[in-house]
Amino acid sequence: GSAELSVTTKLPLSDGIGTGCGGGHFPLMLKTAGYDHVVITGASETPVYLCIENDTVRLRDAADLWGRDTVETVDILRQRHEPCSIIPIGPAGENRVKMSVTFIDKGGTVGFGGLPAVMGFKNLKAVVACQGRHPIRVADPRLLKKTVARMMERVMSYRLRPRLLRGGTFAMTSEWAAAMGIPISGWDDIHENCRQTLACPSCPMGDKEVNRLREGEFSPLTAYLTDFMLNGESSATTALDNHNRAVKRFDLLNRLGVCRLGFENVMELMLTLYRKGVITKSDTGGIEISRDFDTVLDLIRITARREGFGDILAEGPRGAALRIGPAAEKHAVHIKGCALFIDPRQDSMNTMAFAQMVHPGRANYACGGIGIYMLGRPVEQFMHHARRTGMAEEDLPRIFAPDAFNVPRLTKHAEDWYSLFNAFGQCHRLYIHRFHSMAYFLEFLKAVTGEELGPSELLRRGERIWNLYKLLNVRVGLTRRDDQAPAAWFEPKKIGDREFLLMDYYRSTHITREDTERMLTEYYEARGWDKNTGVPTPAKLKELALEDFDSR
Ligand code: SF4
Incomplete structure (x- = not known):
């Protein structure tokens, strides 16, 4: 895999603090330019882009770039600054579309949850990292x-x-x-x-x-x-x-720069509302909402420009439903305002589906496991992966039975493990994640920094990071009530002539709202968080040496 970049900001879609990760050449270029972190505060009065060139970090005029799409912007900036890597925003970001997203060097997605809208608010059209001359040193x-x-x-x-x-x-x-x-x-x-x-x-x-x-x-x-x-x-x-x-x-x-997942989700919501008569042509500016190809392209364009009905679509599933009214809200399928990658009715209530609920600042499935966690794998395979990823032998019986496993507790382990990928700046995409192990990370850490740790110490660092992430989101007001499963999960989902219900991992038991509530409580207990509020307890913070963090 490759080095990954992490971008942390308050996300317009969820109102939580979220981290988006992406690859491309950006991490490498930034490092050769001599930087590990960049903090961007405030806003410019006019369009600018941030250009990082060795010791020169400058805001440059971006008037000629404003209004251009993500691909054009990268092409123009490459001509000016090659060799370099670029994080641009498209018109959706400029117009502060909440379900906006962007791409590093045209390829690596970053910013789910509305990072481009934050850049648009700052009048920041792009960030350019130019290849620098700073050497990269490692311990061994x-x-x-x-x-x-x-x-x-x-x-x-x-x-x-x-x-x-x-x-x-x-x-x-x-x-x-x-x-x-x-x-x-x-x-x-x-x-x-x-x-x-x-x-x-x-x-x-x-x-x-x-x-x-x-x-x-x-x-x-x-x-x-x-x-x-x-x-x-x-x-x-x-x-x-x-x-x-x-x-x-x-x-x-x-x-x-419109998020595909978000757009598909809002599109589904609008189709439902239109079919049920909750919205009509008088609400949509005369557009007949349908899956007709040209209609969909038009809806994408007006969303990016926040034009007419597009101004409502741009808000994402929760925001759009709130704008339309109570009759729409019950049909919106989201967690913390975000569209969902996994609908567990089609798969199962696995750790990735559950992780979408309990993610501290948005709805992210990736922290709940990897592809091998998909439907129908035997318990032995999960145990093998848990051992490979540093779970202690004495913890295995609390999670695994001969023919079942505890989803909330395994999710906690998967999240702590996932935190290490972000801490290492390592790509966690499905196709690379599967090859990583605790032994690899420990050796990698030693080679790069010279630090020698044991599996439990490194995993504890992952847990500490996740708790810190949670505290940041407690500070902005997110609690247990934001970790709820969407109402739609408890209704049957029809696809063609098939009907899907929310089932457990082995699709043997129907999962109800009471079950997801019980799972939430179990998860908070496993984390050492207050089971009524989902907030880390003082004892847990002391254990992780985070007691000085002020989450108010
Ligand atoms: S697996 Fe990761 S490192 Fe490899 S191309 Fe995909 S995002 Fe980049």
């Missing part, structure tokens, strides 16, 4: 080389790697999607013919892609995609057009 270069070489060997021999490199994330997720009832398009060949893998520096996996449409509708078009969505356009008459329309829609979202 030979050990580092050996450690990384061993990791590379493991990754390179992964049996599914050729498939990922050939077909991208699309090829890797088709079987899973079919099991979840998501319609599959049958575009594999078309997609493989026009895609090329993109990777962060030194990453042997490369789960991003550049897509070149050479024939059919919208050709020629070059689109940079972070993954590839599975759903196409039923209105298209050929598979090629169907594929190209999916690329076009994704490309438009990325160029304007």
Whole structure:
């Protein structure tokens, strides 16, 4: 994998403090420029971009960039500053769209929850890190080389790697999607013919892609995609057009900087409200809300510009429902205002679904585990992974039974483990995360810093980070009431002629609201947090040497 950048800010979508991570060349460039952290405060009166060039850190005029999309902005700034790495914002960020997102160097997603809107508020069009001349020193270069070489060997021999490199994330997720009832398009060949893998520096996996449409509708078009969505356009008459329309829609979202997940979620909400008559053409500015391809593109454009009805869509699922009124609120599917990546009715109430509920500042599934936690894996596989990730032998019986496991307690472990990825600045994406182990992190830490720790000490640091993250969010007012499962999870979900209910991991028991409440209590107990409020207790803070942190 590659080095990752973490950006922490108050997120417009959740009103919580969230950290977004992304790759690309940015972490490497920033380090060679001589910096580990950049803190941006205040706002400019006019559009600017921040340019970091060795010892010169300057705000430069961005009047000519304002209004440009993410791809154009990167192209222009590259011409000026190459070699460099760029975090731009698109029109959605400029217009403070809450469900905005952006891309490092066109490829690495960063800023779910509205980071671009925060940059837009500051009139900050982009951050540019230029390759510098500062040397990168580590404690033990030979050990580092050996450690990384061993990791590379493991990754390179992964049996599914050729498939990922050939077909991208699309090829890797088709079987899973079919099991979840998501319609599959049958575009594999078309997609493989026009895609090329993109990777962060030194990453042997490369789960991003550049897509070149050479024939059919919208050709020629070059689109940079972070993954590839599975759903196409039923209105298209050929598979090629169907594929190209999916690329076009994704490309438009990325160029304007509108979050795909958020937009799909709000779109679903509006379709429901329109069908039920909660909103009509008089609310939408005359637009008939439908999945018609051109209508969807128009809705994306007005969202990015906050134009007319787009001003409501730009608020994200919770904000849009609040603007429309109580009849809309009960249909909005969100946690802390954020759209959800995992609908556990289609999968199960696994640790990743539960992690979306209890994430301190937004709704993030990634901290709850990795791909091997997906449906139907045997308990032994979870135990094996728990051992690999530093769980002590004496803790295993509290989590694992012969045919079941405790989701809240395993989620706590997964979050502490995930914190280490962010602390190390290491990519935690699914396709690289799976190769990491506690032994690797300990050796890596020793090679880079010279510090020697044991597994429990390092895991405790992960726990400390997670508690600190929680305290920051307690400070902005988030408590147990913000960790609730959305009401929609307790209703059946219909996809085609199939109906999905919220079930436990092995899909043997129906999960109710009472069950999720019990799981929350169990999770807080495992964390040492107050079970009524979800706030870390004084005893826990003392144990983690965080008692001086003022969360008021
Ligand atoms: S897995 Fe993807 S995001 Fe992570 S380092 Fe590799 S290319 Fe970058």
